[in-house]
Amino acid sequence: MAHTPTAPAHPAGPPPVAEAVGVGKRFGATVALRDARIAVAPGESHALVGRNGAGKSTLVSLLTGLRRPDTGVLRFSGEPAPPVGDIEAWRARVACVYQRSTIIADLTVAENLFLNRQSAGPLRPIRWGRLRRRAEELLGEYGVDVDATARARDLSVEQRQFVEIARALSFGARFIVLDEPTAKLDARGIGRLFDKLRDLRRQGVAFLYISHHLREVYDLCTTVTVYRDATHVLTAPVAEVGHRALVEAMTGDTPATAAAGADAAAGPAARRPAEPDEGPGLLTIDGLTLPGVCDGLSLSVRSGEVVGLAGAAASGNVRVAEAVAGLHRAQAGRILVGGRAVRTGSVPSALAAGVGLVPEDRHLQGLVGNRSVAENATLTVTDQLGPFGTVLPARTALFARRMIRDLDIKTPGPATPVSALSGGNQQKVVVARALATDPRVLVAVRPTNGVDVRSKEFLLRRVREVADGGRAALIVSDELDDLRACDRVVVMFHGRVVAEFAPGWRDDEVVAAMEGIGAADGAGPDPEHDADACPPEEDER
Numbered sequence: 001m002a003h004t005p006t007a008p009a010h011p012a013g014p015p016p017v018a019e020a021v022g023v024g025k026r027f028g029a030t031v032a033l034r035d036a037r038i039a040v041a042p043g044e045s046h047a048l049v050g051r052n053g054a055g056k057s058t059l060v061s062l063l064t065g066l067r068r069p070d071t072g073v074l075r076f077s078g079e080p081a082p083p084v085g086d087i088e089a090w091r092a093r094v095a096c097v098y099q100r101s102t103i104i105a106d107l108t109v110a111e112n113l114f115l116n117r118q119s120a121g122p123l124r125p126i127r128w129g130r131l132r133r134r135a136e137e138l139l140g141e142y143g144v145d146v147d148a149t150a151r152a153r154d155l156s157v158e159q160r161q162f163v164e165i166a167r168a169l170s171f172g173a174r175f176i177v178l179d180e181p182t183a184k185l186d187a188r189g190i191g192r193l194f195d196k197l198r199d200l201r202r203q204g205v206a207f208l209y210i211s212h213h214l215r216e217v218y219d220l221c222t223t224v225t226v227y228r229d230a231t232h233v234l235t236a237p238v239a240e241v242g243h244r245a246l247v248e249a250m251t252g253d254t255p256a257t258a259a260a261g262a263d264a265a266a267g268p269a270a271r272r273p274a275e276p277d278e279g280p281g282l283l284t285i286d287g288l289t290l291p292g293v294c295d296g297l298s299l300s301v302r303s304g305e306v307v308g309l310a311g312a313a314a315s316g317n318v319r320v321a322e323a324v325a326g327l328h329r330a331q332a333g334r335i336l337v338g339g340r341a342v343r344t345g346s347v348p349s350a351l352a353a354g355v356g357l358v359p360e361d362r363h364l365q366g367l368v369g370n371r372s373v374a375e376n377a378t379l380t381v382t383d384q385l386g387p388f389g390t391v392l393p394a395r396t397a398l399f400a401r402r403m404i405r406d407l408d409i410k411t412p413g414p415a416t417p418v419s420a421l422s423g424g425n426q427q428k429v430v431v432a433r434a435l436a437t438d439p440r441v442l443v444a445v446r447p448t449n450g451v452d453v454r455s456k457e458f459l460l461r462r463v464r465e466v467a468d469g470g471r472a473a474l475i476v477s478d479e480l481d482d483l484r485a486c487d488r489v490v491v492m493f494h495g496r497v498v499a500e501f502a503p504g505w506r507d508d509e510v511v512a513a514m515e516g517i518g519a520a521d522g523a524g525p526d527p528e529h530d531a532d533a534c535p536p537e538e539d540e541r
Helices: 056-063 087-091 109-113 128-141 157-170 187-202 214-220 243-251 255-260 317-324 347-353 362-366 373-377 379-384 393-406 423-435 453-468 480-484 507-514 527-533
Strands: 018-027 030-040 045-049 071-076 095-097 175-179 206-210 223-228 231-237 283-290 294-301 306-310 332-337 355-358 441-445 472-477 488-493 496-501
Touching (some): 030 045, 030 071, 030 206, 056 175, 095 157, 109 157, 187 206, 206 214, 214 243, 231 243, 283 317, 294 306, 294 317, 294 496, 306 317, 306 507, 317 355, 393 423, 423 453, 453 472, 472 480, 496 507
Parallel strands (some): 030 231, 045 206, 175 206, 306 472, 355 441
Antiparallel strands (some): 018 030, 223 231, 283 294, 283 332, 488 496
16 A cells, blocks of 8 residues: 555544545546545444445445555454455455345345355255254344245345345444445335344444435434545534534535525425426326236326325335336226326337336346446437437437436446446436436336435436426335425325325325324324434425
């Protein structure tokens, strides 16, 4: 290493379970980290926040032994980090649950939990019965209701996430990195995760918690560190940092600059568009029945309207949205766009009818990682990029440049591999592809999943612009920030529509409906407690 600063002493107590001092990392001409630092104490839940591209992912790659820092030092419990490549030594110090699942779909749950450690030794046979029992014990310990013999591909998103968390914890490390662990969990799943993390903290396990959801930071974490522009900006107790101050640290905006750009930064919910048409729906779902998902569901979205379809993971709202885009065949009922029926289970029919889709998981459903930004952004319009079924590179690049400009995608150029972009810019590519066909109906499933505050505001404004242009948008999400961008919110619970909300709804009302309870039951959040934990949402905007 070119530079090795001296780590500070820790006379007041035991050394941090994980510590980075003066860390720097470059990738060619790109500075990914510059003199960055962080220290996580034993038993601490330490949040790391920052906009996309701030350096969080690079720091995680260093703390987990995937990469070697160019400058600086890493220590675990006061001892130097193991050499890069010593997998067993790293696993004894740190475990990581990544935003992108590392579960292998074709293996069983038990095989995934004990991958590469199925037997007592390299020459010992695998005792499958014992392996399954060990898996069941591990799943039971962490409250994961999953069949150990089930194939991972048959699990829900929530189940896969919990299996991955259980696997990470099973290595016994006292320091665990959680990279957006709640991105695909519903409220109850998040509650179960947080309860377990609090239990583990009491046992001395420390966490580095990376999330774009600031309410989770205030709810779970004791300390927060902010990175911006590849360097350390702030470390402070969470209780001493207001919501506005935290967002300012992440974005670099001062109150003066925020006031100057208030109209642009206020987010899509800050202004109300023209009233939507009162005529028949541009999108009509009529008596839709999807086996195991919904039975006789009906919903309408008018021209000029943004409708939120809210619900927890088991509500069926995501499958309904995917059915509109042609991904699932209906057992009964109809889907109509502009009064004309769309053949269910047919993506070409949905595209021809004018449906654009932003899928739930950009990694698994939205992007071809080894292809360029241009190729990914134009997948839905290849028939427009050359004569007689050909694709002309020049026309592709021209089309892509326009989309890069319109969506403000930060990329060196159209030929850049999409895998090289930050999460927020990858999501913009997915949205660009959905908008490339100029859809009459835009279906956006959790469109701001795993993106920073500014990217979230930008993407929701683009959804609003679709409706303002006389078209219709359906936002399918359980994120309250997403739902605030909507003209009305329809809530599903276990395959049924259970509530509908006009603008001005309260958080506890919508959350209670998504959870299948009434706010009057006393199960909703305590407004006073919530205000103490995290100042009002408008502070973030």
